[in-house]
Amino acid sequence: MNFFTILSSDSRGFWDSLVQLWQSTGLMTTEGVPLWKLFLMMGVGCVLLYLAIKKNFEPMLLVGIGFGVFIINVPGAHAVLYQEPLCDFTLFDGSQIYTEILAADGVTNLLSNVSRESVTALIADPNSALYGMTIIDSVQTAGGGLFYYVYKGVDLVLFPPIIFLGIGAMTDFGPLIANPKTMLLGAAAQLGIFLTFLVAILLPNFDAVQAAAIAIIGGADGPTAIYVASKLAPELVPIIAIAAYSYMALIPVIQPPLMRLLTTKKERQIRMEQLRPVSKLEKIIFPIAVTGLCGLLLPSALPLLGMLMLGNLFKESGVVPRLADTASNSLINIVSIFLGLIVGTKAYAPNFLNLDALFVICLGLVAFMVGTIGGLLLGKLMCVLTKGKVNPLIGAAGVSAVPMAARVAQKVGQEEDPQNYLLMHAMGPNVAGVIGSAVAAGVLLAIFG
Numbered sequence: 001m002n003f004f005t006i007l008s009s010d011s012r013g014f015w016d017s018l019v020q021l022w023q024s025t026g027l028m029t030t031e032g033v034p035l036w037k038l039f040l041m042m043g044v045g046c047v048l049l050y051l052a053i054k055k056n057f058e059p060m061l062l063v064g065i066g067f068g069v070f071i072i073n074v075p076g077a078h079a080v081l082y083q084e085p086l087c088d089f090t091l092f093d094g095s096q097i098y099t100e101i102l103a104a105d106g107v108t109n110l111l112s113n114v115s116r117e118s119v120t121a122l123i124a125d126p127n128s129a130l131y132g133m134t135i136i137d138s139v140q141t142a143g144g145g146l147f148y149y150v151y152k153g154v155d156l157v158l159f160p161p162i163i164f165l166g167i168g169a170m171t172d173f174g175p176l177i178a179n180p181k182t183m184l185l186g187a188a189a190q191l192g193i194f195l196t197f198l199v200a201i202l203l204p205n206f207d208a209v210q211a212a213a214i215a216i217i218g219g220a221d222g223p224t225a226i227y228v229a230s231k232l233a234p235e236l237v238p239i240i241a242i243a244a245y246s247y248m249a250l251i252p253v254i255q256p257p258l259m260r261l262l263t264t265k266k267e268r269q270i271r272m273e274q275l276r277p278v279s280k281l282e283k284i285i286f287p288i289a290v291t292g293l294c295g296l297l298l299p300s301a302l303p304l305l306g307m308l309m310l311g312n313l314f315k316e317s318g319v320v321p322r323l324a325d326t327a328s329n330s331l332i333n334i335v336s337i338f339l340g341l342i343v344g345t346k347a348y349a350p351n352f353l354n355l356d357a358l359f360v361i362c363l364g365l366v367a368f369m370v371g372t373i374g375g376l377l378l379g380k381l382m383c384v385l386t387k388g389k390v391n392p393l394i395g396a397a398g399v400s401a402v403p404m405a406a407r408v409a410q411k412v413g414q415e416e417d418p419q420n421y422l423l424m425h426a427m428g429p430n431v432a433g434v435i436g437s438a439v440a441a442g443v444l445l446a447i448f449g
Contacts, residue, residue: 037349045070057249061340068344083145084115090137160223161307166332168311175428178275186432188378189398192218192371212444218367219437220399238346243364270391283316301442397426400433
């Protein structure tokens with residue numbers, strides 16, 4: 001019997017297999033999403049990868065985010081990567097227990113091999129045959145997709161505090177301790193958060209809680225933005241996170257025009273006095289004192305601020321070098337991989353290509369620009385009050401994008417005077433901005449959380 005005889009004798013099964021294979025391809029499993037939307041978002045992912053790889057804009061996170069945007073919008077990928085675990089359920093309606101299969105009002109097999117989210121939604125739907133029932137038991141029958149589980153690090157708000165632990169272990173608060181008044185510049189740069197909140201709350205698209213989540217973009221702190229959005233408006237996490245990290249990456253593009261617009265050439269040429277040395281004891285006391293004070297006044301800020309200060313204490317104490325090294329290298333790198341990737345995967349075309357997302361992007365840009373302007377204006381005021389001893393450019397570093405914002409201040413200053421070294425002075429308001437964004441997040445969570 002030759003190959004053609006075998007093929008003809010079982011041709012029906014062969015062609016059925018081919019049809020099944022075709023139906024399983026991405027082109028046939030797009031979950032009803034138009035292909036052009038998916039391809040458009042794949043293009044957005046490629047743009048983000050270009051900015052990270054070619055332009056070196058925040059590559060530590062933007063590579064993961066860009067690839068995440070790309071992979072999740074490959075036709076068919078979302079259904080596989082975000083597949084929820086399937087379960088068998090036992091429900092109770094107050095008088096009878098339903099096990100595995102329910103047949104009522106034309107609804108059948110709803111309790112066998114379905115996702116928990118589906119059953120939960122039906123229980124809450126007044127038009128469903130399951131309305132008002134209670135889940136008393138569930139047994140998992142099939143696992144979920146890879147990203148379903150990885151996203152739990154964001155959903156359960158684990159990744160942002162761990163990132164803050166690593167940031168603390170890499171941060172030197174010495175410039176801030178040496179010049180405490182730069183804390184005011186970090187506070188002024190949070191103006192963008194609160195002004196944007198007032199703008200967002202006036203729009204019909206968002207309620208007060210969502211407006212608070214959007215406004216945090218003005219802090220220019222990706223982990224803080226994710227933390228607040230996850231707590232207040234989980235449905236906005238993807239667009240808020242991508243907007244926050246995108247604007248952080250574009251600091252070298254966004255900030256310099258504002259800095260040149262709001263300062264004079266003479267102000268940009270101001271050379272500041274060298275900072276005083278800061279003792280080890282001061283550096284050890286600082287994270288402890290900040291944690292105690294902020295915890296007393298604003299406990300809701302402690303998950304971020306406390307982890308930031310713990311990481312810094314690891315570094316400054318000098319007695320746990322392995323912990324400081326792990327927090328500032330291995331741990332933060334591992335979490336950054338997952339955080340960047342999973343944030344990107346939430347930019348799925350149906351959730352991203354809509355009017356609300358456009359509003360969030362625009363409001364985020366406003367928040368970021370107003371934050372920069374707030375720092376610059378206070379810097380100008382401090383320049384006047386100190387009779388020209390403060391270069392206003394360092395005020396722009398009050399946003400918490402460490403250390404990029406400080407480097408931009410240094411670069412713009414050296415355009416006017418190549419021998420002007422502002423980096424250490426700008427690091428004061430820069431690290432103050434990290435604290436300021438965490439405090440602002442705590443305020444919003446205390447009010448709306």
